[in-house]
Amino acid sequence: MKSAIILFPGLNRERDMATALRRASGHEPAMVWHTESEIPAADVIVVPGGFSYGDYLRCGAIAARSPIMADLVRKAAAGVTVLGVCNGFQILTEAGLLPGALMRNAGLKFVCREVRLQVERADTRFTSRYAKGEVFRTPVAHGDGNYFADPETLARIEGEGQVLLRYADGTNCNGSVNDIAGVLNPAGNVLGMMPHPENMIDPLQGGTDGFRLFQSLFAGDAEKAA
Amino acid sequence: MIPNEIAITPELVADHGLKPEEYQKILDLIGREPSITELGIFSAMWNEHCSYKSSKKWLKTLPISGPRVIQGPGENAGVVDIGDGQAVVFKMESHNHPSYIEPYQGAATGVGGILRDVFTMGARPIAAMNALRFGDPEHPKTRHLVSGVVAGIGGYGNSFGVPTVGGEVNFHRRYNGNILVNAFAAGIAETDKIFYSKAEGVGLPVVYLGAKTGRDGVGGATMASAEFDEKIEEKRPTVQVGDPFTEKCLLEACLELMASGAVIAIQDMGAAGLTCSAVEMGAKGDLGIRLDLDRVPCREEAMTAYEMMLSESQERMLMVLDPAKEDVARAIFDKWGLDFAVVGETTDDLRFLILRHGETVADLPIKELGDEAPEYDRPWIEPARPAPLAENDIPQADIAEALMTLIGSPDLSSRRWVWEQYDHLILGNTVQRPGGDAAVVRVDEGKPKGLAFAADVTPRYCLADPFEGGKQAVAEVWRNLTCTGAEPLAITDNLNFGNPEKPEIMGQFVRAVQGIGEACKALDFPVVSGNVSLYNETHGEAIMPTPAIAGVGLVPDVTKTARAAFSGNDEAILLAGAPADWGGHLGQSLYLREVHGREDGSAPHVDLTAERRTGDFIRALVRDGKLTAVHDCSDGGLAVTLAEMAMASGIGAKIETPPVDPVCAFFGEDQGRYVVTLPESAVAGVMAAAKDAGVALLRIGTTGGDALELGAAGPLKVASLAARHEAWFPAYMRAVQ
Numbered sequence: 001m002k003s004a005i006i007l008f009p010g011l012n013r014e015r016d017m018a019t020a021l022r023r024a025s026g027h028e029p030a031m032v033w034h035t036e037s038e039i040p041a042a043d044v045i046v047v048p049g050g051f052s053y054g055d056y057l058r059c060g061a062i063a064a065r066s067p068i069m070a071d072l073v074r075k076a077a078a079g080v081t082v083l084g085v086c087n088g089f090q091i092l093t094e095a096g097l098l099p100g101a102l103m104r105n106a107g108l109k110f111v112c113r114e115v116r117l118q119v120e121r122a123d124t125r126f127t128s129r130y131a132k133g134e135v136f137r138t139p140v141a142h143g144d145g146n147y148f149a150d151p152e153t154l155a156r157i158e159g160e161g162q163v164l165l166r167y168a169d170g171t172n173c174n175g176s177v178n179d180i181a182g183v184l185n186p187a188g189n190v191l192g193m194m195p196h197p198e199n200m201i202d203p204l205q206g207g208t209d210g211f212r213l214f215q216s217l218f219a220g221d222a223e224k225a226a
Numbered sequence: 227m228i229p230n231e232i233a234i235t236p237e238l239v240a241d242h243g244l245k246p247e248e249y250q251k252i253l254d255l256i257g258r259e260p261s262i263t264e265l266g267i268f269s270a271m272w273n274e275h276c277s278y279k280s281s282k283k284w285l286k287t288l289p290i291s292g293p294r295v296i297q298g299p300g301e302n303a304g305v306v307d308i309g310d311g312q313a314v315v316f317k318m319e320s321h322n323h324p325s326y327i328e329p330y331q332g333a334a335t336g337v338g339g340i341l342r343d344v345f346t347m348g349a350r351p352i353a354a355m356n357a358l359r360f361g362d363p364e365h366p367k368t369r370h371l372v373s374g375v376v377a378g379i380g381g382y383g384n385s386f387g388v389p390t391v392g393g394e395v396n397f398h399r400r401y402n403g404n405i406l407v408n409a410f411a412a413g414i415a416e417t418d419k420i421f422y423s424k425a426e427g428v429g430l431p432v433v434y435l436g437a438k439t440g441r442d443g444v445g446g447a448t449m450a451s452a453e454f455d456e457k458i459e460e461k462r463p464t465v466q467v468g469d470p471f472t473e474k475c476l477l478e479a480c481l482e483l484m485a486s487g488a489v490i491a492i493q494d495m496g497a498a499g500l501t502c503s504a505v506e507m508g509a510k511g512d513l514g515i516r517l518d519l520d521r522v523p524c525r526e527e528a529m530t531a532y533e534m535m536l537s538e539s540q541e542r543m544l545m546v547l548d549p550a551k552e553d554v555a556r557a558i559f560d561k562w563g564l565d566f567a568v569v570g571e572t573t574d575d576l577r578f579l580i581l582r583h584g585e586t587v588a589d590l591p592i593k594e595l596g597d598e599a600p601e602y603d604r605p606w607i608e609p610a611r612p613a614p615l616a617e618n619d620i621p622q623a624d625i626a627e628a629l630m631t632l633i634g635s636p637d638l639s640s641r642r643w644v645w646e647q648y649d650h651l652i653l654g655n656t657v658q659r660p661g662g663d664a665a666v667v668r669v670d671e672g673k674p675k676g677l678a679f680a681a682d683v684t685p686r687y688c689l690a691d692p693f694e695g696g697k698q699a700v701a702e703v704w705r706n707l708t709c710t711g712a713e714p715l716a717i718t719d720n721l722n723f724g725n726p727e728k729p730e731i732m733g734q735f736v737r738a739v740q741g742i743g744e745a746c747k748a749l750d751f752p753v754v755s756g757n758v759s760l761y762n763e764t765h766g767e768a769i770m771p772t773p774a775i776a777g778v779g780l781v782p783d784v785t786k787t788a789r790a791a792f793s794g795n796d797e798a799i800l801l802a803g804a805p806a807d808w809g810g811h812l813g814q815s816l817y818l819r820e821v822h823g824r825e826d827g828s829a830p831h832v833d834l835t836a837e838r839r840t841g842d843f844i845r846a847l848v849r850d851g852k853l854t855a856v857h858d859c860s861d862g863g864l865a866v867t868l869a870e871m872a873m874a875s876g877i878g879a880k881i882e883t884p885p886v887d888p889v890c891a892f893f894g895e896d897q898g899r900y901v902v903t904l905p906e907s908a909v910a911g912v913m914a915a916a917k918d919a920g921v922a923l924l925r926i927g928t929t930g931g932d933a934l935e936l937g938a939a940g941p942l943k944v945a946s947l948a949a950r951h952e953a954w955f956p957a958y959m960r961a962v963q
Binding site: 009010012013019033050051053054055056109111112139141143196199201202204205206 | 377381384387472475563646659671
């Protein structure tokens with residue numbers, strides 16, 4: 001299965017992401033520059049983390065209006081799997097692909113540490129290799145990860161099962177409402193999450209808990225058929 | 227606007243930090259009165275920060291070569307061979323004065339500057355560290371400075387995308403008016419693709435790259451070479467403003483540019499910006515440089531030649547371009563949204579010629595600007611050393627209570643509050659995270675080779691005895707690298723001292739450099755880059771002598787490194803490198819300072835022969851997989867070492883009653899010691915090997931349980947130790963909000 005990584009100036013975790021995608025899929029992901037108008041055919045499209053345009057305006061706001069985004073929105077609507085991590089999550093919310101917004105961390109500081117994530121659903125293309133209710137370790141590294149949605153939206157996404165990942169065991173490091181760490185779009189093919197599963201894929205990184213998320217992405221037709 | 231023809235008065239000369247005799251030297255050199263732009267250029271090139279005029283004589287005595295050294299001091303950064311056609315490129319540099327004036331931007335641009343030094347040479351940065359010294363925690367400015375500096379380092383490094391993996395934070399009242407912010411960066415390059423600043427070829431385009439030039443930082447390097455007084459707040463405009471987004475783009479653009487073959491020489495614009503970079507490129511290549519300032523991209527209007535030549539706007543580079551590749555080069559910079567402007571050319575007349583609005587505003591001999599800088603053999607006196615403690619002077623305290631005090635003290639408490647604000651995981655290669663002896667970073671994803679990084683200095687030892695303190699700083703870095711199993715390769719030194727015009731301060735500098743040199747020679751641990759920061763004084767009071775040392779070690783296989791955490795119950799605990807009575811040097815110890823409020827006694831002696839013998843022995847054991855945990859003894863002595871090993875693992879230990887006064891054994895800061903653990907079954911064999919190697923190795927206890935028991939002292943729950951250890955920093959910083 002093929003994957004693609006969207007690149008905006010100022011993103012900086014694209015190499016970490018490429019490693020995770022390559023290890024899980026066996027293929028090198030295509031790197032797509034933001035000025036392109038079309039993303040090459042891919043089963044999985046990822047917007048990685050970093051500081052697009054320095055985050056000098058609202059995080060992700062400028063990137064969300066880049067030329068490549070029109071095609072990303074089109075492909076998301078067509079059902080292609082889209083994952084946004086950290087700044088990528090912020091960009092996807094700014095682009096209107098996901099509900100809610102990411103605000104400054106409640107503690108007002110950048111925070112890099114390990115958190116624990118509870119998997120709310122295992123019946124998604126992002127979490128098929130986890131069990132429902134399972135808690136796994138993943139690092140975070142962000143200054144603006146405080147997820148917020150108005151009460152109506154919150155009730156809707158909670159009711160529709162769009163909250164996929166939650167900070168568990170008191171590890172909500174940024175003040176996110178309902179401990180939300182990752183949300184799906186209504187169709188379930190777009191996931192945005194603040195933590196970095198791509199930095200927990202190797203025993204040398206302290207664990208492999210994050211790798212199953214990438215294995216889930218490429219679980220493929222064989223698994224679906226089984 | 228200052229006209230270029232303004233008359234040069236003695237006041238103007240003094241305002242540029244030049245002494246009357248230095249100005250006379252300028253007159254002799256050019257045979258006429260300089261223009262104001264020329265005066266600015268001389269002040270930029272001849273200030274202490276750029277010319278090393280007080281320190282050069284002594285820096286020349288340091289060992290700078292070795293079988294793996296590709297490039298020693300004198301370039302943007304040092305370069306050391308790490309095998310497989312790869313090299314590590316690294317340097318540490320101070321940004322002390324700007325960080326005191328404007329902590330966020332001062333620290334941020336310190337990080338930006340050191341990263342540029344590394345990628346200017348063609349290396350992609352893989353790790354950063356920093357060594358920070360703040361004033362007394364109770365001083366009214368300290369919280370604000372800690373908060374701003376840490377946020378600034380994080381703000382720049384996190385956005386740029388380099389993991390900040392280690393460093394030090396200390397507090398002492400002697401830094402109340404003059405904090406130290408020393409930033410380190412390391413990158414990886416291919417040994418045959420390293421880029422230098424030496425220009426080659428006449429008539430080639432000189433190209434300006436990166437961000438636009440503004441008025442920020444004008445006179446910064448001169449400011450950094452002066453003492454502070456109450457007017458310091460007025461100097462805020464001399465602090466530059468960092469833009470990590472542009473730097474990240476500049477990194478990617480420069481690496482693409484270098485790969486394209488367009489670069490003949492390249493130099494980042496750091497201190498004194500356009501002036502230093504252009505003179506350096508020309509003087510090193512025996513070429514003149516002609517610059518037309520009308521072509522320099524500016525972000526402010528009506529900038530004068532003087533301002534443009536002295537601007538320290540960040541994220542800029544200067545390069546000599548292969549003209550055949552100009553289109554390719556320009557396209558790369560267009561892609562990254564950065565400026566690319568041909569601003570001059572190399573010439574064969576050895577002149578540094580500056581044009582503005584079609585007029586010559588400076589015309590100076592380029593070699594002399596660098597080579598003829600004043601060089602001083604400043605008078606110095608042997609620093610006074612405090613008397614050693616009397617033999618019976620062993621102030622008593624409850625061992626358990628004293629340990630709790632120490633691990634919760636400002637200098638020994640957990641630095642988690644600091645390093646959690648730094649992205650220490652980006653790039654996915656961080657194998658040992660902050661908080662251990664040294665950080666370990668994998669070089670390439672999927673390959674076993676790694677590098678270890680550590681930064682150390684103990685300023686209170688340096689104040690008591692600069693020579694032993696200099697030795698100790700190098701030895702401790704070497705020891706920390708050794709703990710992980712790394713082969714120590716080389717160091718970068720960041721020498722922070724007071725006013726060198728005072729013989730006692732110069733004496734501290736001279737003796738510390740001699741100590742560093744002696745340790746480097748004994749440990750085959752050369753200096754490959756560095757930086758000198760003098761005039762760290764406020765109202766005439768100097769900082770403690772602080773020669774910060776950062777070292778790099780090579781780890782052949784990152785899966786075979788050791789960590790400080792105990793790894794299991796019922797394992798033997800051994801003390802390596804110690805005398806038969808475990809230790810006992812209480813002079814200048816943190817125990818004396820934190821428990822008894824005393825800062826006296828002599829600094830501990832470093833026996834470099836024993837240091838090397840013990841370290842080589844420990845490293846071999848780590849690489850053979852014989853040890854289950856390794857940690858060196860440093861600040862706070864054996865008790866703190868054991869507590870750190872326990873806290874990192876949650877596993878307790880029972881330590882035997884020492885053969886001497888337990889205060890000496892547990893809190894003495896004797897050098898060259900390691901605590902190691904290993905399975906009971908392996909003890910006899912390792913003991914025998916130690917005996918053969920002539921290394922002291924003592925059985926001192928056993929791991930296990932949930933408490934640390936030090937001899938006859940009351941047991942301390944590891945959880946209580948950890949709670950105390952973690953408490954100080956966040957509680958202290960919360961008081962600011």
